Amino acid sequence: MNIFKQFYKSTHSPKDIASFRFQGIGKTILYVFILTLISILPSIYYLSTLLTAGIESTKSVINDDIPSFTIENGTLSAETDLPITIDKGDFSIIVDPTGVITNEDVNDEDNAFALLKNEIAVAGGGRVDTYSYSMLEGLSLTKDDFTDIVDKVDGMKGIIIPVVSTFMFLFSSAINFIEISILAWIGLALKNLAGRSISYRHSWRMAAYSVTLPTVFFTIMAAINTTVPNSIVINWFVQIIILFLAIKEIPNQKNTLEN
Structure with missing residues (x-):
């Protein structure tokens, strides 16, 4: 049975899951990798769209809303005499060369990026992180430099998205293998409840297919x-219920011998 047919069977048939316990470990591992890839597709899609939208929004803000500015000798100077706050829904951008706005003010925003008189402040998750312009000693940054940086990030989307997606895949795969291994140990306890006899390697293979239905469900919810x-x-x-039902589909050796 090919992997995609196994995928379909694993969404609804404990009996088929039980039969997969005899297949090679290599095919089971490949199945876990494919299942992991399917599960992260919504995250990859949202990463791609959010990065693209974020870059375009940043370009628009820099070009249309933020006045010309220069960061030099540890201080921000801009073509404005008043602090400017640009509200972008769930995100705010602040430019203040006057020194009126403090870190505490930035922290009052849910999510914000602020160019203050002597530092950059980034607020999010109930905290604010600051980065002093003094770290740029000897360097000068202008609005055009920020535009160039955003353009470079835009041009690197074709690299950033695959690299981040690869890390997501590797991390999710590691989590899935750990989860399946734990589920397989639970399977050894369930075999006693079901009155069946299986080894850990058989339990592991069955556990790998038992996670299919919840994985599909949560992937759809994420999508x-x-x-x-x-x-x-x-x-x-x-997962535990499906694995238990699959274990119960294994013929009872005692009954088999009696017959």
Whole structure:
């Protein structure tokens, strides 16, 4: 049975999952990698669209809303006598060469990027991080320099997205292998409850296919950008139930011998 047919069977058939326990470990590992790739597709899509939208929004703000400025000798100077705050919905951009706005003011914003008189302040997640212009000693940055930086990032999207996606895939794969290994150990406890006899290697193969249904469900929820309450509990509950049902499909050796 090919991997894609196994994928389909694993979404609804504990009996087929039980039969997969005899297949080679290499094919099972390949299945886990494919399942991981499917699970991160919504994240890769949102990463791509958010990066593209963020770059275009930043370009628009820099070109149209922010006055010309220069960062030199540890101080910001700009063509404005008043602080400027640009509200972009969930994100704010602040330019203040006057020194009126402080770090505490920036922290009052949910998410913000601020060019202050002597430092850059970035607010998010209930905290604010600051970076002093003195770190740029001997260097001078202007609005045009920031525009060039954004243009370079825009030109590197074709590299940034694949690199970040690869890290996401590797990290998610590692998490999935750990999760399947834990589920396989749980399977050894479930075999006693079901009155069946299986080894850890068989339990591991079955566990790898038992995670298919919850993975598909949460991938769809991620694709439509819907948060599922208690997702971790639901995920483990469904996996364990499917694995238990699959274990019960294994013929009972005692009954087989009697027959």
